[in-house]
Amino acid sequence: MKVLAINGSARKGGNTSQLLQNVLDELDNEGIETELIELAGKSVPGCIACYKCFEKKNQRCAVDNDIINEMIEKMRESDGILLGSPTYFADVSASMKGLIERCGMVSRANGDMYKRKVGAAVVAVRRAGASHVFSSLNNFFTIGQMIIVGSSYWNIGIGKDPGDITKDEEGIKTMKDLGHNMAWLLKKIHG
Ligand SMILES: Cc1cc2nc3c(=O)[nH]c(=O)nc-3n(C[C@H](O)[C@H](O)[C@H](O)COP(=O)(O)O)c2cc1C
Incomplete structure (x- = not known):
């Protein structure tokens, strides 16, 4: 079993990354393989609405000059998917939006x-x-018939500068509970 985490922050190793890593650590402890991918420094433009994916139906984005097809493949191979984003103007980062639209x-x-x-x-x-x-x-997740796993609070961590998030005790506990619940659910599904 494998869980893939994708961090949409422009800052590699920042708060979103650290939150995701806390979830992954719990999954690791439960014997589940994990991988964290950082979108920082990578160009992830949005969907150009060419609809070639609907014509070709080959599980690939027709815009084949960035990391999206690799991400699609990695998601396809994973049993669990974590999407992480910082809050940018009360919304997801532009990179995460591009990934969501195209994948x-x-x-x-x-x-x-x-x-x-x-x-x-x-x-x-x-x-x-x-x-x-x-x-x-x-x-x-919900438009794609995926199963969402919950935690002891909404999966949010509070911090501004990289590392601030480690001071948010409730946020870290939420991530650990999330990892634990995700491992439990994956084991129930894949027995
Ligand atoms: C472009 C930009 C927009 C932001 N907008 C918000 C916002 O709307 N609300 C908020 O609370 N913080 C906002 N922030 C702060 C980040 O969400 C916060 O610093 C977060 O911890 C960054 O996560 P990271 O370390 O993974 O990049 C913004 C930061 C940036 C760079």
């Missing part, structure tokens, strides 16, 4: 490629807007 469209064009995989959203925020980001990320 989501290719999935829809190919009969919901991530159907019944387990998904969870993780959000870093300084002050406000995180609930909207959480909802935006969850929209990716």
